[in-house]
Structure formats: structure tokens, C-alpha cells
Amino acid sequence: MEFPSKLIGNAVEEFSRLPGIGKKTALRLTLHLLKLPVEDVQHFGLAITTLREKIQYCKTCFNISDDEICSICANKSRKQDLVCIVESMRDVLAIENTQNYNGVYHVLGGVISPLEGIGPEKLKIDALFERIKTTEINEIIMALSPTMEGDTTVFYITKKLNESPNDIKITTLARGVAFGGELQYVDEVTLSRALVMRRPYESSI
Amino acid sequence: MEFPSKLIGNAVEEFSRLPGIGKKTALRLTLHLLKLPVEDVQHFGLAITTLREKIQYCKTCFNISDDEICSICANKSRKQDLVCIVESMRDVLAIENTQNYNGVYHVLGGVISPLEGIGPEKLKIDALFERIKTTEINEIIMALSPTMEGDTTVFYITKKLNESPNDIKITTLARGVAFGGELQYVDEVTLSRALVMRRPYESSI
Known part of the structure; x- marks a missing residue:
């Protein structure tokens, strides 16, 4: 697909590089951005670039973090x-x-x-x-x-x-039959393990 | 869904405002961006913001355009x-x-x-x-x-x-039966109009 506008062509190109987004979806997203107020789009662009520029790994747990120590490790x-x-x-x-x-x-x-x-x-x-x-x-x-x-x-x-x-x-983690599923669809390994590892019935759960 | 990182939360929020993109897809896109080189992400952000800031309507045909006159109108x-x-x-x-x-x-x-x-x-x-x-x-x-x-x-x-x-x-535009479709699925209005408006057979098409 060729675009009469280079600006649109660029944006579509960039969007369609994202996983699961083809040319048609990319065009739809691009045309959507055109309808938004300028500030909203600037906000969007900024959120993306600051994310990549400022993100780091927590020095303690190696989770993705805004600071040297992530909010979970810092939470006393x-x-x-x-x-x-x-x-x-x-x-x-x-x-x-x-x-x-x-x-x-x-x-x-x-x-x-x-x-x-x-x-x-x-x-x-x-x-x-x-x-x-x-x-x-x-x-x-x-x-x-x-x-x-x-x-x-x-x-x-x-x-x-x-x-x-x-x-x-x-x-x-405990292994066994998942909540909400139907028993007939549970795979046999899980089911036989769940039988062997059966637990006393607790009415509280 | 809450995110331990505000930067990620922001990016997910912005992505999920786009049409057809939910929280889960937004997170997938955000995590994808984290894996890219910084320059690529800056490029992406820039393509989006310049698009919105610089796009204008062609003064002749009102198509979306990079300049005052779009490339189609300017093409002599x-x-x-x-x-x-x-x-x-x-x-x-x-x-x-x-x-x-x-x-x-x-x-x-x-x-x-x-x-x-x-x-x-x-x-x-x-x-x-x-x-x-x-x-x-x-x-x-x-x-x-x-x-x-x-x-x-x-x-x-x-x-x-x-x-x-x-x-x-x-x-x-000419109206009639579309190319490639099966005749049995053509709606009756189109089919009856196509019959009435029938044309001499041209072997060239």
C-alpha cells in the first residue's frame, strides 16, 4: 500500500512493526491518531519514549523498575x-x-x-x-x-x-485441578497427580 | 491490572486508548518496546508526534497532506x-x-x-x-x-x-456483480440491476 502522505506512511510503517499489528490495523490506528487533539498524541509519543529511555532493572530483584530499587523491594x-x-x-x-x-x-x-x-x-x-x-x-x-x-x-x-x-x-506453587474448569477436560497427568496428592476437605475454600 | 512501574502503567494506559487494543494487548506491545533499541523506540514516538503536529489538509482537494498542496494535486x-x-x-x-x-x-x-x-x-x-x-x-x-x-x-x-x-x-462508478464472487451470493437488487444494465460481451476483460 502506498500513501500520498509520507507522514502517514511513516506512522503506518512504525505501527506495523509491532507484534500482531498488520498494515490495515496500523492504518486504522494512524487515522485514529489524526482525529485526536495534538496534546493527546504528544502525550502518547512521550509515554513511549520515556518508558524506553528511563526504564531500568531493580538492583535487588531484577524486575523492571522506574528507579534503582523497584517499588516492591522498596516497600517495607x-x-x-x-x-x-x-x-x-x-x-x-x-x-x-x-x-x-x-x-x-x-x-x-x-x-x-x-x-x-x-x-x-x-x-x-x-x-x-x-x-x-x-x-x-x-x-x-x-x-x-x-x-x-x-x-x-x-x-x-x-x-x-x-x-x-x-x-x-x-x-x-501447589499443583492440581484449576478452579472453574470442567473435570473432563483436565489432562491425565494433572488429574492423576491431583488424586494422589488429595487433601482433607476444607469447607472454607 | 496494576503495574509496579509507573512508566509501564503509563505506556499501557496510552496504548489501550487506541481502538481495538485492550489492556492485555497494550501490555504485550509495551513489553515488546522494552526489548527494542532505544533509537527505534524514539523513532516510533517521533513518527507519531510529527504526524499529528505536521499533518494538514490539502487546500485544493482537502485530502490529508504533508504540505499545503497534497502530492496528488501537485503532480502535474x-x-x-x-x-x-x-x-x-x-x-x-x-x-x-x-x-x-x-x-x-x-x-x-x-x-x-x-x-x-x-x-x-x-x-x-x-x-x-x-x-x-x-x-x-x-x-x-x-x-x-x-x-x-x-x-x-x-x-x-x-x-x-x-x-x-x-x-x-x-x-x-459502474455498479454490478463484483469480480471473483459467486453469483448465488449476489444480492437481488445488484443482480437485477446488473441484468437490466447488461453490456455487450468484450473478450478483452
């Missing part, structure tokens, strides 16, 4: 001795949205994946052990995805933790 | 005496993409719609008659959508053109 009302290990910032968001967690995080930036050439040295695992040395940690929650790579990473970290002298409790 | 190899009347810039793009039109345009900025309170005075119809007075126009092609509003607008302009003394030829 959160339990600093309860650390949840996650793969990425998206997992932090997912857990934060439950509004049910009051500890801090440690963002690995990925999981061990020999196939993709990601070894432990490419993740923030050394930094985790540095953190354990310098701060008192009571419990570490392994909240990685239940995949081959996630399990390998959990195994690697747990093994290394057990090698060094410490009395940190290691826990993982 | 195009027939300046053949004017195609369209509703919006999108229609200009659609016709330009056929690469089969060598005239210029006149963008009305809408169609007459009493229900939505759009009368002829809100459209660039007066400007069209000004244009007719000052430049020599041979033929006007009515390329408005075949809707009630489009037909009303065509009727209004044609009536006004016939009232004033001129020898401009007025034409409209």
Missing part, C-alpha cells in the same frame, strides 16, 4: 525475607494481580534451556546466591512454569541451595 | 480536469491502490446524513463549487458509497451542478 510493609522466584516480569504482574502475596520477588530473566543455549550463567542465579548471602531470607517460593525447562531450573537452584549451609525453606 | 502528470469526489482519505487510498486512476480528488469529509445532523454545509461542497469556478474541470466522478447517505449526497451535488451553467460531465 512487604516481607523482605519471603522471596518468590519467577521467570519474567509478566509472572510478577500475574502474582501481583492475585493480591494474595506479600513477599518480594527475584526475576531470573528466563529459564535454563540447553536447546536454546540458555545456561544458568545467563540467568540471575548467581545474583540470587549473592542476595542470599547479604540478606536474611526465610523462604523461597519456586514459581516457575511447570515445563521441562522450568522444572530443570527449579532442580538446579534447589540443588545449589542444599549444597550451601542455610536454613531457607524451599516451597513450590 | 495527473489530469487536473478530472475530479473524483470521495467521502474520506480512506477512499482515496482505495482508489490509488487500483493504480488505474490518473485524475485528482475532492474529499468531502463525510456524506449528507440528516440523522447524524450532517448537512451539506458541514462538508466541503461549497469548496467544490469554488474549485469549479476557478479551475477548468471536464469530468466529475461520483465515487461515494452506494448507501442512502451516499446517494443523497450525489443527488444534492448533481442537482446543484445542473443548476449552474457549465458543461462538466458527471459520471458515477
